[in-house]
Amino acid sequence: MAGIIHQAESAQLLEELRTQAGRAAQQLAEAAHLRPGQIVVVGCSSSEVVGRRVGSWSTPEVGQAIFDGLRSVFAPMGVYIAAQCCEHLNRALIVEREAVPGAEIVNVVPQPKAGGSFATAAYHSFRRPAALEHIRADAGLDIGGTLIGMHLKEVAVPVRLEQNHIGAAVVLAARTRPKCIGGERAAYDEALKDGYPD
Numbered sequence: 001m002a003g004i005i006h007q008a009e010s011a012q013l014l015e016e017l018r019t020q021a022g023r024a025a026q027q028l029a030e031a032a033h034l035r036p037g038q039i040v041v042v043g044c045s046s047s048e049v050v051g052r053r054v055g056s057w058s059t060p061e062v063g064q065a066i067f068d069g070l071r072s073v074f075a076p077m078g079v080y081i082a083a084q085c086c087e088h089l090n091r092a093l094i095v096e097r098e099a100v101p102g103a104e105i106v107n108v109v110p111q112p113k114a115g116g117s118f119a120t121a122a123y124h125s126f127r128r129p130a131a132l133e134h135i136r137a138d139a140g141l142d143i144g145g146t147l148i149g150m151h152l153k154e155v156a157v158p159v160r161l162e163q164n165h166i167g168a169a170v171v172l173a174a175r176t177r178p179k180c181i182g183g184e185r186a187a188y189d190e191a192l193k194d195g196y197p198d
Contacts, residue, residue: 032176041135044117082132118143152176
């Protein structure tokens with residue numbers, strides 16, 4: 001990133017990215033009615049955030065700033081972040097071990113060019129990081145077209161955020177809700193259509 005912008009501009013940009021990430025997290029938390037213990041899957045291309053093509057310009061400082069902004073909102077709520085790695089690690093996930101008791105853990109340590117800057121930041125920031133191949137998250141943020149849908153519970157519902165960009169990257173969001181089953185004669189609990197209540 002230093003090659004793109006000057007040092008003072010760099011610090012200002014990183015603070016702006018932290019703020020934008022925090023806003024996106026807050027807006028998703030409200031729309032998805034997130035509760036303690038739930039998991040939000042986050043895919044983030046730091047390349048897209050700085051205006052480059054996904055996978056071409058991994059920027060650790062950007063990944064860390066965005067992680068810090070998201071965590072500043074989700075951690076006090078007791079909501080866990082599952083950081084999706086890039087395609088080179090088959091979109092594996094980095095999550096706090098306590099969030100996934102009994103899950104099958106795999107052995108990999110993400111790096112900026114094999115996992116991505118965001119997942120690397122998560123790995124080094126979590127108390128006890130664990131890598132998983134699969135998860136079923138309650139909500140998600142896709143920063144820069146990283147395709148997080150494979151890690152969401154069914155049924156995923158798009159959420160339109162006011163904070164729809166972080167840096168130059170487009171932000172897409174989703175919440176999930178239980179499936180409505182049974183056909184035309186079935187009766188439904190309308191409260192469940194908004195998510196998973198206590």
